[in-house]
Amino acid sequence: MRPVESLGRYIIAFTEELGSVLLLLSSTVKQIIVPPLEMKNILRQMVEVGIKSLPVVLITAIFTGMVLALQSYTGFKRFGAQSMVASVVALSMTRELGPVLTGLIVAGRAGAAMAAELGTMRVTEQIDALETLATNPVKYLIVPRFLSGLIMLPALAIVSDIIGIIGGYAITVGLFGTSSTSYWKRTWDFLNIEDIYYGLIKACFFGGCIALISCYKGFYSEGGAQGVGKATTGAVVLSSMAILISDYFLSVWLFK
């Protein structure tokens, strides 16, 4: 095959897709501004994205905090810096792991569900049916999912931050016998409010990305059951990539 040609084709396809996602974003934002808001649908999606993701987020956060404390404790012990464990856990959770891990979980759970549901609605003509019933499908379907992503991701991330730090506490204090007061002191010594705040901005961005990408994939899926499957896979892969890549650039920008 001709490598230059296929690379070119790939870049064109990618740019086209990015353009369509941005167009969908602009019509979504436009539909948010136009009243009324679909409160019933928004609440339902907030439960879907937020409440139902909570158990997985809790388990992930507690074990992440625990393993973080375990690894850094044994590592730092080699040069006598065990006292820094609490700070490492607190900073890692709030700046990076809280938002990113929550994002990846929501992408896998709620993002996949969004793409599959909208994809099925597309191939069974339910989206066309909405249009014939004089209902804008972007307003009815995508706006609630987008808003719930924006709102619930930071909410989940903050829970994840707290639970991760508690996980670190359990290992450092419970297993290694560090004093409880010094753990909390070390946690607060190095943790600024910006660390938490910027982490939540990241989470908010990830939430928007996941909802937008997953809705886009589902909304424009075609080709029956296979198409829905492809849309779902695409939504999870693309959202996860978007989270990991944008995380780097957001970190450069926020924590410079």
Add this chain to the structure above:
Amino acid sequence: MIKITDLHKSFGTKHVLRGVNLSVEKGESMVIIGGSGSGKSVLIKHIIGLLMPDKGTLIVDGKDITQLEEKELYEVRKKFGMLFQGAALFDSLKVWENVSFVLLREKRMGTKEAKELAVEKLKMVGLVNVENLMPSELSGGMKKRVGLARAIAHEPEILLYDEPTTGLDPIMADAINELIVEMKSRLAVTSVTITHDMHSAYKIADRIAMLYLGQIIETGTPDEIKNTKNPVVGQFITGSAVGPIKLEGIDEISVIRT
């Protein structure tokens, strides 16, 4: 009521509609027949503005819907009710919420009233005690009836039927035909139906139009169509595999005959 002039539509390199001309009078039941892949679905989706043509005009009640702003288009759509091939019921909503969808959203009435109205519309299509079920609990024929109840709930002036009898057993199919005829006489609506079921077409049509290779090749009353001199129409209505119609993907009919 509906006037289509020189309508063209392509998907990629596929030129599906190649200059469709058709007019439907007020109160008339027009049936568009044509083979699978002839562009019937594409045509009916243009009539309600789900697809926009590459060229041509489509006038509904004096307005060219190809030229409308999004908001105006949604207004025009309120004149329409559409029954989809697979019914396209919203599976996250109960049957009655499906039927009263537009009424609930536009807050034209309270929940209790909307539900009563849904029950009444469901009764009109021959369904009782289904209002609290979910669409997944219904059979194919029942879904179509609910779809029809939803299409007529906001009292449209024009009803579009996308293959209303496809996928139903002959008795259920005939019951749906009866309903379509009844809707026409009771609600005095204009209707456009696409189908390849000739039995159904004869029963519900005031006029029949045949779509072939992206154009309307003949229009006439059911009797005129039955006595057509056009060999293409003749082949289609008798349902013969032999004749001038080329089947997509099959070069020689003789291949399947041997």
